[in-house]
Amino acid sequence: MKIAVLPGDGIGPEIIREARKVLEVLQKEGLAITLEEAPLGGAAYDQYGSPYPEVTQKLAREADAVLLGAVGGPAYDNLDRPLRPERGLLAIRKDLNLFANLRPAILYPELANASTLKPEVVSGLDIMIVRELTGDIYFGQPRGIRINAAGEREGFNTMLYAESEVRRIAHVAFGIAMKRNKKLCSVDKANVLETTEFWKEIMIDVAKEYPEVTLSHMYVDNAAMQLVRNPKQFDVMVTGNIFGDILSDEASMLTGSIGMLPSASLDANNKGLYEPSHGSAPDIAGKNLANPLATILSVAMMMRYSFNLEAVAQRIESAVKKVLADGLRTADIFEEGTRKVSCSEMGDAVVAAL
């Protein structure tokens, strides 16, 4: 099994280095994986003049799974839009057809204090957000900035979902709900937007194939409120690309430790790209301060979803829980009474706990 490793920008290289340590242990134990690196985002622009150059495309397409650090940074803010690091991320998602983005929001009991929410509101929080990732207003045509009929400049984008796009993400979401508490909340703005009215209609249709799952519907503005008011009401949420972008970030911040949260972006055959939910944190890049746990937990998701190695996934997750229980903390999750460690010390500790 071939894993494409894309360190990216900012803290990307340092968190990937720690995640690689975990993969290399598995490799030494006999797991048949090969690791090959290529640049993405700003690093790729620096080297090849494109945020998703051919060498990276070739590697990513051949690979069975992709492990990504993070992309972006202020050095690239003044580039022309198509050259910016984020475009590399959007391009690889689309190129590999990674339509199903799974973003768990889990509160680790050891980190309960990190949340800005009251303990009773978030303790035990465990939400899975399923975000459609290759459609919606992110990719819809036409788009751009033009002069309108009245001679005025205007910016425009197209929100768009075809039936097959909604059906396939619905099946992913219902499938995940079946493995959890069988509660699925589909988030839309069906009272205003036809696209999401259509989305809702298809969700209701697909629900017929999953009679055990309780499907509910919520408007996106209400969902943004309910995540603050009572997040534990949710089990699995499914929504489109733009609403999912917003709500998954909000949900992850409820836990107070976004440095802990992994993500998976899957195609129809469980090929996937795995990356931390957090960004490239340019302010602490290169300082060995970053939290590598979200990236290491992304490796666990890779084992689970792309390689169907549930036991290996759980072993990695248990190792992470053990280092937390042992009181080890990177700066982002440090508090009185715990032991502050660097990025590489954290990686080593997880390897030792495996």
Add this chain to the structure above:
Amino acid sequence: MKIAVLPGDGIGPEIIREARKVLEVLQKEGLAITLEEAPLGGAAYDQYGSPYPEVTQKLAREADAVLLGAVGGPAYDNLDRPLRPERGLLAIRKDLNLFANLRPAILYPELANASTLKPEVVSGLDIMIVRELTGDIYFGQPRGIRINAAGEREGFNTMLYAESEVRRIAHVAFGIAMKRNKKLCSVDKANVLETTEFWKEIMIDVAKEYPEVTLSHMYVDNAAMQLVRNPKQFDVMVTGNIFGDILSDEASMLTGSIGMLPSASLDANNKGLYEPSHGSAPDIAGKNLANPLATILSVAMMMRYSFNLEAVAQRIESAVKKVLADGLRTADIFEEGTRKVSCSEMGDAVVAAL
């Protein structure tokens, strides 16, 4: 000055009844206002077969300000889309050109416990969200559900902002920032959507006319996170219609007492529609349980923005603070050690405190 009073649906009529009491006091004291009622939303559909019938249009157009309760309810969920109560709300906003929606998120010290966030994170919270209300994907054409070239059904909507639409909301937002702490955060998704890249460019241009205001920019996903992580970093936020819908609801829920939050929707001449930020709460409608304070505070906003009567606005706001300080609470904000009152008792108490 003529005020159109639109009670609407659900708890609308009962909260409006209490707000009217305040207006009638002012009237008796000599303020030259007249009050005239008309239906909107479901009530209008029931009576006239349309959520924004001609009689309401006529009254709303003639009036200097509109006071609205709330619209919508399960009884109307199966109506054809154009007949649903929310469409009445969208129609009156567009018809009266109410492009500037002001939604404060204020934490009342007396209600600090109601927030799900830790006290230190939200104490003293006072954010003003300026949401563009007549453009964006809410009204952009083309939109609908169609069969595409591949013979598949698809739903689609158009996000759209013309330069003049962005300029005018920018001026409103900068103007408000000037009267507050001179910090304005414009929320966009400029890394993905051309519409909001265009938005950002115009914000930067308008900023030149307000050198005292510090303008910052934040991606919408990050804004959704930052509102949870550290909401007190914000003073005034400005954003488009759909992002504003989501973020203003999230922000209002941070205070834990959405039943307290008013809103104003203004045109270019300060004609405005004033309504509580909460909805029609059909579950408690007709039970005299609703919290009328958001509606009463909406009257205060009306005095401030449409009638330029700052002293009257503050007098109403002080009366509300007084009843809170006196320990009166409707059910939604009740806690141990306070006195639970009904909707009408709360209205009477505010009148007595005026």
